[in-house]
Amino acid sequence: xxxxxxxxxxxxxxxxxxxxxxxFSSFLxxxxxxxxxxxxxxxxxxxxxxxxxxxxxxxxELTKEGxxxxxxxxxxxxxxxxxxVNTGTIHNYIVNLAANPRVNNIPLQPGDWMGGFYLDDNNxxxxxGSRMWTGTENVMITLFGDDNMTPEKDGFDFGELIxxxxxxQQTQKExxxxxxxxxxxxxYVTNGRWYPLSLSMFxxxxxxxxxxxxxxxxxxxxxxxxxxxxxxEEFVGTGGPYTYSWSSIPEGFNYNIKNPxxxxxxxxxxxxxxxxxPNNTSNxxxxxxxxxxxxxNAGSDGTICENEIFNVSxxxxxxxxxxxxxxxxxxxxxxxxxxxxxTPGPIDKVNGTVELTFNAEPFSPCQTGASDNLxxxxxxxxxxxxxxDMNGCETLPLxxxxxxxxxxxxxxxxxxxxxxxxxxxxxxxxxxxxxDITNDVTLTVSVQSISPCQTTTSDNMKITFIPPPTCSAPxxxxxxxxxxxxxxxSVTNSSGILWTTQGDGxxxxxxxxxxxxxxxxxxxxxxxxxxxxxxxxxxxxxMPATKVVSIIIQQLPRILTFGExxxxxxxxxxxxxxxxxxxxxxxxxxxxxxxxxxKTNILNPIYTPGPNDKTNGFFTLTLSATSKVPCLTGxxxxxxxxxxNNPTVEINTPSNQLFCAELxxxxxxxxxxxLLWITNGDGNFSNSTVLxxxxxxxxxxxxxxxxxKLTLVAAxxxxxxxxxxxxxxxxxxxxxxxxxxxxxxxxxxxxxxxxGIAQSYSTVQWETNGSGTFNNPLILNPVYTPSDADxxxxxxxxxxxxxxxxxC
Numbered sequence: 001x002x003x004x005x006x007x008x009x010x011x012x013x014x015x016x017x018x019x020x021x022x023x024f025s026s027f028l029x030x031x032x033x034x035x036x037x038x039x040x041x042x043x044x045x046x047x048x049x050x051x052x053x054x055x056x057x058x059x060x061e062l063t064k065e066g067x068x069x070x071x072x073x074x075x076x077x078x079x080x081x082x083x084x085v086n087t088g089t090i091h092n093y094i095v096n097l098a099a100n101p102r103v104n105n106i107p108l109q110p111g112d113w114m115g116g117f118y119l120d121d122n123n124x125x126x127x128x129g130s131r132m133w134t135g136t137e138n139v140m141i142t143l144f145g146d147d148n149m150t151p152e153k154d155g156f157d158f159g160e161l162i163x164x165x166x167x168x169q170q171t172q173k174e175x176x177x178x179x180x181x182x183x184x185x186x187x188y189v190t191n192g193r194w195y196p197l198s199l200s201m202f203x204x205x206x207x208x209x210x211x212x213x214x215x216x217x218x219x220x221x222x223x224x225x226x227x228x229x230x231x232x233e234e235f236v237g238t239g240g241p242y243t244y245s246w247s248s249i250p251e252g253f254n255y256n257i258k259n260p261x262x263x264x265x266x267x268x269x270x271x272x273x274x275x276x277x278p279n280n281t282s283n284x285x286x287x288x289x290x291x292x293x294x295x296x297n298a299g300s301d302g303t304i305c306e307n308e309i310f311n312v313s314x315x316x317x318x319x320x321x322x323x324x325x326x327x328x329x330x331x332x333x334x335x336x337x338x339x340x341x342x343t344p345g346p347i348d349k350v351n352g353t354v355e356l357t358f359n360a361e362p363f364s365p366c367q368t369g370a371s372d373n374l375x376x377x378x379x380x381x382x383x384x385x386x387x388x389d390m391n392g393c394e395t396l397p398l399x400x401x402x403x404x405x406x407x408x409x410x411x412x413x414x415x416x417x418x419x420x421x422x423x424x425x426x427x428x429x430x431x432x433x434x435x436d437i438t439n440d441v442t443l444t445v446s447v448q449s450i451s452p453c454q455t456t457t458s459d460n461m462k463i464t465f466i467p468p469p470t471c472s473a474p475x476x477x478x479x480x481x482x483x484x485x486x487x488x489x490s491v492t493n494s495s496g497i498l499w500t501t502q503g504d505g506x507x508x509x510x511x512x513x514x515x516x517x518x519x520x521x522x523x524x525x526x527x528x529x530x531x532x533x534x535x536x537x538x539x540x541x542x543m544p545a546t547k548v549v550s551i552i553i554q555q556l557p558r559i560l561t562f563g564e565x566x567x568x569x570x571x572x573x574x575x576x577x578x579x580x581x582x583x584x585x586x587x588x589x590x591x592x593x594x595x596x597x598x599k600t601n602i603l604n605p606i607y608t609p610g611p612n613d614k615t616n617g618f619f620t621l622t623l624s625a626t627s628k629v630p631c632l633t634g635x636x637x638x639x640x641x642x643x644x645n646n647p648t649v650e651i652n653t654p655s656n657q658l659f660c661a662e663l664x665x666x667x668x669x670x671x672x673x674x675l676l677w678i679t680n681g682d683g684n685f686s687n688s689t690v691l692x693x694x695x696x697x698x699x700x701x702x703x704x705x706x707x708x709k710l711t712l713v714a715a716x717x718x719x720x721x722x723x724x725x726x727x728x729x730x731x732x733x734x735x736x737x738x739x740x741x742x743x744x745x746x747x748x749x750x751x752x753x754x755x756g757i758a759q760s761y762s763t764v765q766w767e768t769n770g771s772g773t774f775n776n777p778l779i780l781n782p783v784y785t786p787s788d789a790d791x792x793x794x795x796x797x798x799x800x801x802x803x804x805x806x807x808c
Contacts, residue, residue, distance in 0.1 A: 076132075078130075081115060087146065089145035089147075089196050089197075090145070091142075092198070093200045094199070095201075095202045101177075102205070103207045103236070104208060111133070113130055113166070114167075115128075116156075116162045145158070145196050160193060164205070171212070172214060177207050179204065179205075210280060213237075213242075215286045219365055221288070221363065223362070224266055224292045224293065228264075237277075243275070245276075253271060270286070272285050291365075292366075295316060295317045296316045296322070296371050297314060297315045297316070298314050298358035301375045302376050306381055311339070312356060316370070319361060319362070322336065323336055324358055325359060327354060327357075330342055330348045352378055352379075352380065356376055357371050357372070357373050382407040382447045384447045385403045386445045387401060387402055390464075392463045392464065393468060394468070400427070401427045404426055407448060407450065410425060413443070414441055414442070414444075415444075416435060416440075418432040419431050426445070443462075444459070445460075446458040468537055468541050468543060469495075469536065469541070469544060470491060471492075476550045478554070478630070480556070480631040480632075481555045484516050485516065491533075493538060498533075500532050502532075504520030505517055505523045513533075517551065524555060530549065532546055554629070555631075557581060557635045558581065558583060559579065559636075562577055562578075563580075566639070566641060569719065573720070574606050575719065576719070577607060579603045587602075587625045591621050593609065595619060596608050617642060619641055619643075620640045621641065623638075645720070646720050647669060647671045647716050648669065650668050652667055653730075656730070658730075658807055659730055659732050660732070660807045661734065662696045667726065669691060672715060672716070673717045677712055678713065679711075682698030682699065705731050706731060707731050710727060710729075712727070713725045733760070736762075736805070738761070738801060741754060753782075758802040759802075760802075760808070762804065768799075770797075772790045773785050780800075784798060
């Protein structure tokens with residue numbers, strides 16, 4: 001066992017606060033300068049040091065945080081450095097931002113690493129502490145001392161000289177720090193050696209490299225079958241010329257150029273690069289890791305009972321990780337283990353099957369994983385329900401329907417002496433014996449489970465037997481229209497009653513034996529209907545008892561109409577009445593005027609208006625009808641009839657006039673039912689049924705110029721029969737039309753002869769929006785000569801205008 005003369009930090013109780021207080025106090029200064037010569041260099045700098053907490057407990061937490069982060073890899077820890085052992089005894093080296101850690105004059109980049117190295121028992125340099133460089137803050141490298149409780153040397157000895165190194169992510173190589181200077185102040189170690197519970201601060205930190213090339217791979221690691229490109233990259237150069245030598249293990253990659261051709265790898269391969277220049281040589285080696293695609297085998301399908309768990313045991317190769325998944329709601333004991341247990345969830349058990357998937361994820365950068373499925377069948381335990389207790393209908397067979405799940409066989413038994421149609425079926429018929437009807441019975445259904453489950457489940461139901469229903473009510477009831485019908489029925493052995501109707505009436509309460517029926521309009525129209533009393537059976541009896549009651553309704557008399565065309569009476573013509581009346585005994589006519597009926601007790605008398613009727617312009621007739629037995633109420637209907645004259649009509653527009661294309665007509669008319677304009681031409685009216693329409697002349701009307709007859713007919717108001725009409729003659733002139741012809745293109749030194757067309761015009765005139773001239777603007781085909789301005793504009797619009805011929 002090795003013997004050491006110092007203690008780990010976790011064991012120190014008195015020295016720690018004193019030493020660390022010196023550390024805290026040094027951070028209270030804002031800026032200062034110092035000078036120190038190390039290996040022939042002197043550094044005089046102004047630096048800024050951030051203020052840190054002065055409480056010892058707070059400082060211990062900060063140191064612990066720095067210790068943890070110093071040994072923690074962020075995924076880019078130098079692959080050629082081993083991870084240091086946290087022995088608990090530390091020496092902290094602060095790397096100030098002002099120290100500018102660099103290789104030659106190339107600053108470290110965020111993500112690069114720095115570490116301190118010690119000699120182990122075999123005189124091999126090993127990493128005793130490291131820290132990633134952020135480039136934005138001071139960092140602290142925590143270096144660990146040797147643990148005197150272990151047989152091997154796993155840290156720094158007291159006073160051991162520290163070799164600091166950089167590791168650059170860009171080159172994947174390390175560089176020895178050869179130039180360094182330290183902050184000088186009481187409590188700081190400045191000789192580059194390791195001491196327990198000590199603190200140092202770099203003020204300058206530099207590795208010197210005369211010549212350096214490195215291998216750059218397009219990807220590392222890679223996936224089997226992927227193509228990888230390697231290149232020799234210059235980090236520190238001399239300007240050349242350079243020679244290159246490539247080799248590999250396994251052999252086969254031998255080139256002497258800077259950028260060898262791409263290579264497809266199927267196995268992990270070590271690549272070696274040697275670059276030489278006059279008086280300089282650089283070597284680099286990388287291992288290019290090749291990952292194969294994973295395979296996965298979930299194992300065989302399985303079957304369990306719902307109260308069991310299922311052991312899965314998947315196998316895989318070339319897998320970075322494995323994961324069991326389910327498409328159900330069960331759970332794995334540990335889904336990231338190849339062999340684990342699966343406990344089905346409630347939904348799994350309901351579904352009866354679940355698919356379990358074994359996934360094998362590839363190593364990066366391979367993208368294709370592997371998966372395999374197995375189907376787990378979950379056999380549920382049996383359930384059975386004989387159904388609710390039932391009532392049987394005397395000696396009739398009783399259908400019973402049990403429900404069951406997950407069963408292999410069924411057996412019915414009875415406490416009575418009846419028989420089953422099929423005692424081994426869930427749905428069967430039970431025929432009771434006379435003894436069963438007297439004493440009631442209990443039926444039991446038992447089901448056996450399906451393998452691998454092994455259990456028997458049973459359920460019971462009780463049957464009670466009852467008689468069928470009966471009902472009675474009056475056969476016929478007669479009432480007058482407007483009277484309600486009182487109904488009174490009786491029933492036995494009924495679970496409920498209901499009055500229904502074939503008509504459209506309503507019941508005061510259709511579920512009461514004694515109720516009132518109110519006939520509807522259709523009932524009254526049909527002179528009655530039928531209502532039915534239904535007595536429902538007690539379950540399981542299903543056949544109801546019914547009684548039909550005929551409802552007879554005597555309608556009151558109805559006066560439907562006084563006859564067609566009886567809204568008006570013509571001044572000189574007697575009025576023919578033709579009334580429609582139903583369900584009456586007798587009728588009689590009366591009037592308020594001084595006219596006379598030829599008869600007053602028939603449906604179709606003739607009424608002749610008297611002098612006062614004509615003077616008043618109207619009269620009122622009344623028709624009374626008495627009812628049939630047993631009704632006592634009659635019906636009366638009165639109607640006021642207005643006296644009208646035959647129609648008159650006159651067209652006010654002058655006749656035998658000449659018009660331009662259309663004519664706004666003016667007319668007056670009286671005592672008419674409707675109007676209709678008629679023409680013997682080919683024109684049309686804007687509305688031929690109004691008093692003052694517009695007439696639009698047709699092509700023939702305008703071409704011939706003939707007199708067109710326009711007639712207005714006024715139809716009489718019934719019962720008047722004589723129509724009235726009036727007419728005029730009119731002739732029409734077509735309005736002018738003009739067509740300037742097609743667009744044209746001419747050369748600037750040309751004129752253009754126009755070919756205008758015009759109809760129904762008195763004169764024509766050509767105009768231009770330019771400044772050219774017509775040889776005669778008042779003819780249809782003049783010659784147009786463009787002006788210079790027209791030529792400059794490039795186009796001109798020529799307009800032909802046709803003036804109308806009166807009256808247009």
